[in-house]
Amino acid sequence: MTDWFEYIAAFLGFFAAHNIPTRPATKAQLQGLLGKRGFSIGYSVLSLAVLYWLIMAAGRAPVVVLWDWAPWQNHVPFTAMALFCLILCLGVARPNPFSFGGRNNASFDPKRPGLIRYTRHPILLALALWAFAHLVPNGQLAHAILFTVFGLFALMGMRLIDRRKKREMPEWENLQNATRQAPYLHAPLSWGGLVLRLVIAVNLYIGLLHAHGPILGVYPAG
Structure with missing residues:
Protein backbone atom coordinates (compact mmCIF):
# COMPACT_ATOMS: atom_id res chain seq x y z
CA MET A 1 0.00 0.00 0.00
CA VAL A 63 2.88 -1.79 -12.48
CA VAL A 64 -0.25 -3.93 -12.61
CA VAL A 65 -1.10 -4.87 -16.20
CA LEU A 66 -4.81 -5.13 -17.01
CA TRP A 67 -4.39 -5.56 -20.78
CA ASP A 68 -1.39 -5.77 -23.09
CA TRP A 69 -0.34 -2.92 -25.33
CA ALA A 70 -0.66 -3.32 -29.11
CA PRO A 71 0.63 -0.91 -31.81
CA TRP A 72 -2.87 -0.14 -33.13
CA GLN A 73 -3.85 1.35 -29.76
CA ASN A 74 -1.64 4.40 -30.32
CA HIS A 75 -3.77 5.41 -33.29
CA VAL A 76 -6.77 5.98 -31.00
CA PRO A 77 -5.30 8.97 -29.10
CA PHE A 78 -3.51 10.16 -32.26
CA THR A 79 -6.89 10.53 -33.99
CA ALA A 80 -8.92 11.57 -30.96
CA MET A 81 -6.49 14.34 -29.98
CA ALA A 82 -7.03 16.04 -33.33
CA LEU A 83 -10.74 16.13 -32.54
CA PHE A 84 -9.93 17.22 -28.97
CA CYS A 85 -7.98 20.24 -30.23
CA LEU A 86 -10.72 21.13 -32.71
CA ILE A 87 -13.54 20.97 -30.14
CA LEU A 88 -11.51 22.83 -27.53
CA CYS A 89 -10.51 25.66 -29.85
CA LEU A 90 -14.00 26.03 -31.33
CA GLY A 91 -15.67 25.95 -27.92
CA VAL A 92 -13.50 27.94 -25.53
CA ALA A 93 -13.89 31.70 -24.96
CA ARG A 94 -17.00 32.03 -27.11
CA PRO A 95 -20.57 32.92 -26.04
CA ASN A 96 -22.00 29.92 -24.19
CA PRO A 97 -24.45 30.51 -21.33
CA PHE A 98 -24.91 26.76 -20.78
CA SER A 99 -21.46 25.88 -19.44
CA PHE A 100 -18.15 27.23 -18.15
CA GLY A 101 -15.38 28.59 -20.33
CA GLY A 102 -17.72 30.94 -22.18
CA ARG A 103 -17.13 34.61 -22.93
CA ASN A 104 -19.60 37.43 -23.58
CA ASN A 105 -22.42 35.01 -22.82
CA ALA A 106 -25.03 37.76 -23.07
CA SER A 107 -24.33 37.97 -26.82
CA PHE A 108 -25.14 34.27 -27.40
CA ASP A 109 -27.34 33.89 -30.49
CA PRO A 110 -29.38 30.64 -30.49
CA LYS A 111 -29.91 31.04 -34.24
CA ARG A 112 -26.16 30.79 -34.82
CA PRO A 113 -24.85 28.79 -31.85
CA GLY A 114 -21.89 27.23 -33.64
CA LEU A 115 -20.52 24.20 -31.82
CA ILE A 116 -23.08 24.73 -29.02
CA ARG A 117 -25.68 23.37 -31.46
CA TYR A 118 -24.08 19.95 -30.98
CA THR A 119 -22.99 20.09 -27.33
CA ARG A 120 -23.64 22.46 -24.44
CA HIS A 121 -20.32 21.55 -22.84
CA PRO A 122 -17.55 21.52 -25.48
CA ILE A 123 -14.69 21.79 -22.99
CA LEU A 124 -15.94 18.88 -20.88
CA LEU A 125 -16.62 16.86 -24.05
CA ALA A 126 -13.03 17.49 -25.17
CA LEU A 127 -11.72 16.39 -21.76
CA ALA A 128 -13.81 13.21 -21.82
CA LEU A 129 -12.53 12.45 -25.32
CA TRP A 130 -8.93 13.01 -24.19
CA ALA A 131 -9.37 10.73 -21.17
CA PHE A 132 -11.11 7.78 -22.83
CA ALA A 133 -8.82 7.92 -25.88
CA HIS A 134 -5.73 7.72 -23.66
CA LEU A 135 -7.29 4.85 -21.73
CA VAL A 136 -6.97 2.53 -24.75
CA PRO A 137 -3.13 2.30 -24.93
CA ASN A 138 -2.63 2.54 -21.16
CA GLY A 139 -3.58 -0.82 -19.74
CA GLN A 140 -1.71 -0.49 -16.44
CA LEU A 141 -3.92 -0.21 -13.37
CA ALA A 142 -2.77 3.24 -12.25
CA HIS A 143 -3.27 4.80 -15.69
CA ALA A 144 -6.54 2.94 -16.27
CA ILE A 145 -7.94 4.36 -13.02
CA LEU A 146 -6.60 7.81 -13.87
CA PHE A 147 -8.15 8.12 -17.32
CA THR A 148 -11.40 6.40 -16.36
CA VAL A 149 -11.89 8.78 -13.44
CA PHE A 150 -11.08 11.80 -15.63
CA GLY A 151 -13.54 10.67 -18.30
CA LEU A 152 -16.32 10.01 -15.82
CA PHE A 153 -15.49 13.26 -14.01
CA ALA A 154 -16.05 15.19 -17.26
CA LEU A 155 -19.31 13.39 -18.06
CA MET A 156 -20.62 13.87 -14.54
CA GLY A 157 -19.65 17.52 -14.72
CA MET A 158 -21.99 18.01 -17.67
CA ARG A 159 -24.97 16.81 -15.65
CA LEU A 160 -24.02 18.84 -12.59
CA ILE A 161 -23.62 22.03 -14.61
CA ASP A 162 -26.93 21.43 -16.40
CA ARG A 163 -28.65 21.02 -13.04
CA ARG A 164 -27.11 24.21 -11.64
CA LYS A 165 -27.75 26.26 -14.78
CA LYS A 166 -31.41 25.22 -14.83
CA ARG A 167 -31.75 26.60 -11.31
CA GLU A 168 -29.91 29.83 -12.10
CA MET A 169 -31.40 30.51 -15.56
CA PRO A 170 -35.21 30.69 -15.81
CA GLU A 171 -34.78 30.94 -19.60
CA TRP A 172 -32.64 27.76 -19.80
CA GLU A 173 -35.34 25.54 -21.35
CA ASN A 174 -36.47 28.09 -23.94
CA LEU A 175 -32.90 28.97 -24.86
CA GLN A 176 -31.99 25.30 -25.23
CA ASN A 177 -35.04 24.63 -27.43
CA ALA A 178 -34.18 27.60 -29.62
CA THR A 179 -30.61 26.36 -29.95
CA ARG A 180 -31.79 22.91 -31.02
CA GLN A 181 -33.89 24.46 -33.77
CA ALA A 182 -30.87 26.17 -35.33
CA PRO A 183 -29.52 24.65 -38.58
CA TYR A 184 -26.76 22.10 -38.13
CA LEU A 185 -24.67 24.09 -40.60
CA HIS A 186 -24.84 27.86 -40.60
CA ALA A 187 -22.60 30.83 -41.31
CA PRO A 188 -20.26 31.63 -38.41
CA LEU A 189 -20.43 34.95 -36.61
CA SER A 190 -17.00 35.70 -38.03
CA TRP A 191 -15.21 33.83 -40.83
CA GLY A 192 -11.93 35.35 -39.70
CA GLY A 193 -12.52 34.16 -36.16
CA LEU A 194 -13.32 30.66 -37.40
CA VAL A 195 -10.14 30.48 -39.48
CA LEU A 196 -8.08 31.74 -36.54
CA ARG A 197 -9.52 29.08 -34.24
CA LEU A 198 -8.82 26.36 -36.82
CA VAL A 199 -5.22 27.55 -37.16
CA ILE A 200 -4.82 27.52 -33.38
CA ALA A 201 -6.28 23.99 -33.24
CA VAL A 202 -3.75 22.70 -35.78
CA ASN A 203 -0.85 24.34 -33.96
CA LEU A 204 -2.12 23.07 -30.61
CA TYR A 205 -2.18 19.51 -31.95
CA ILE A 206 1.36 19.82 -33.30
CA GLY A 207 2.54 21.45 -30.09
CA LEU A 208 1.03 18.73 -27.88
CA LEU A 209 2.54 16.03 -30.07
CA HIS A 210 6.03 17.52 -29.78
CA ALA A 211 5.77 18.48 -26.09
CA HIS A 212 4.37 15.13 -24.93
CA GLY A 213 7.74 13.41 -24.78
CA PRO A 214 9.90 16.15 -23.21
CA ILE A 215 7.28 17.01 -20.57
CA LEU A 216 5.75 13.61 -19.75
CA GLY A 217 8.54 11.28 -20.83
CA VAL A 218 6.32 9.37 -23.26
CA TYR A 219 6.91 9.81 -26.99
CA PRO A 220 3.68 9.02 -28.89
CA ALA A 221 5.44 8.78 -32.25
CA GLY A 222 8.15 6.53 -30.87
Missing part, protein backbone atom coordinates in the same frame (compact mmCIF):
# COMPACT_ATOMS: atom_id res chain seq x y z
CA THR A 2 2.86 2.39 0.74
CA ASP A 3 3.97 2.03 -2.90
CA TRP A 4 0.68 3.69 -3.88
CA PHE A 5 1.01 6.55 -1.40
CA GLU A 6 2.15 9.26 -3.87
CA TYR A 7 -0.52 8.24 -6.39
CA ILE A 8 -3.29 8.43 -3.77
CA ALA A 9 -1.92 11.74 -2.41
CA ALA A 10 -1.82 13.21 -5.93
CA PHE A 11 -5.42 12.15 -6.54
CA LEU A 12 -6.53 13.74 -3.28
CA GLY A 13 -4.63 16.91 -4.17
CA PHE A 14 -6.26 17.00 -7.60
CA PHE A 15 -9.79 16.77 -6.21
CA ALA A 16 -9.01 19.21 -3.39
CA ALA A 17 -7.80 21.78 -5.93
CA HIS A 18 -10.87 21.32 -8.11
CA ASN A 19 -13.11 21.68 -5.06
CA ILE A 20 -12.12 25.34 -4.64
CA PRO A 21 -14.46 26.79 -7.30
CA THR A 22 -17.41 24.90 -5.78
CA ARG A 23 -17.00 26.72 -2.45
CA PRO A 24 -18.28 30.29 -2.91
CA ALA A 25 -16.88 31.58 0.39
CA THR A 26 -13.36 30.26 -0.28
CA LYS A 27 -13.44 31.45 -3.89
CA ALA A 28 -14.61 34.93 -2.83
CA GLN A 29 -11.83 35.19 -0.24
CA LEU A 30 -9.19 34.24 -2.78
CA GLN A 31 -10.60 36.63 -5.36
CA GLY A 32 -10.57 39.39 -2.76
CA LEU A 33 -6.94 38.64 -2.00
CA LEU A 34 -5.70 38.08 -5.56
CA GLY A 35 -8.32 39.84 -7.67
CA LYS A 36 -10.46 38.00 -10.22
CA ARG A 37 -7.72 37.92 -12.85
CA GLY A 38 -5.11 36.88 -10.32
CA PHE A 39 -7.38 34.13 -9.03
CA SER A 40 -7.99 32.81 -12.56
CA ILE A 41 -4.28 32.74 -13.35
CA GLY A 42 -3.34 31.24 -9.99
CA TYR A 43 -6.05 28.60 -10.14
CA SER A 44 -5.04 27.66 -13.71
CA VAL A 45 -1.41 27.24 -12.65
CA LEU A 46 -2.45 25.19 -9.62
CA SER A 47 -4.71 22.95 -11.71
CA LEU A 48 -1.98 22.27 -14.27
CA ALA A 49 0.60 21.61 -11.55
CA VAL A 50 -1.63 19.13 -9.73
CA LEU A 51 -2.59 17.45 -13.00
CA TYR A 52 1.09 17.09 -13.94
CA TRP A 53 1.89 15.63 -10.52
CA LEU A 54 -0.96 13.14 -10.81
CA ILE A 55 0.09 11.98 -14.28
CA MET A 56 3.71 11.56 -13.20
CA ALA A 57 2.64 9.78 -10.00
CA ALA A 58 0.63 7.33 -12.10
CA GLY A 59 3.80 6.55 -14.05
CA ARG A 60 5.69 5.87 -10.79
CA ALA A 61 2.96 3.70 -9.27
CA PRO A 62 3.41 -0.10 -9.11
